[in-house]
Amino acid sequence: MKKAIYPGSFDPVTNGHLDIIERAARLFDVLVIGVLNNQSKTPLFTANERVTMLQEVTKHISNIEIYAFDGLLIDFCREQNAQVIVRGLRAVTDFEYELQLSQTNRVVDPDVDTVFFTTNLKYSYLSSSIVKEIAMYNGEIDAFVDPKVAQLIRQKMKENRS
């Protein structure tokens, strides 16, 4: 059984992430989405909120499991018994960081390989940070995220302002 992990912050999940999730889920028997619970970053959404959001927008895909994880990605891969890490590449600017990440992970565990999906051209400019920035200034975010996610972002921004 081929099991892959798609790790990330997903703060919040964008249409670009969703596109990769749908494509990767077709290639592997099980796709585990690993939501990084990074103590050093201050995310907009808690890890639990991000997991719930991802569950909501991936309901139509049956071979998906979603968990939050702390610590090293490679340890999470071992814990999950996954042989593959899935990452998206939007543009050449992503390449250097992604290469470093995948090569480091391979040194730590040569049994785990990273597979890259080139992002759909429609979403090649898109990032969670851009979505948050637009939402912070009350901009329109419906083209970038699922409508349910857009609603949650607007609600969170409102809470943060009050």
Ligand code: PNS
């Ligand atoms: O969506 P992101 O923020 O680009 O995802 C980055 C992620 C989660 C893949 C990366 O930060 C990660 O793997 N963090 C866990 C800690 C770790 O294993 N670091 C890599 C050692 S090179």
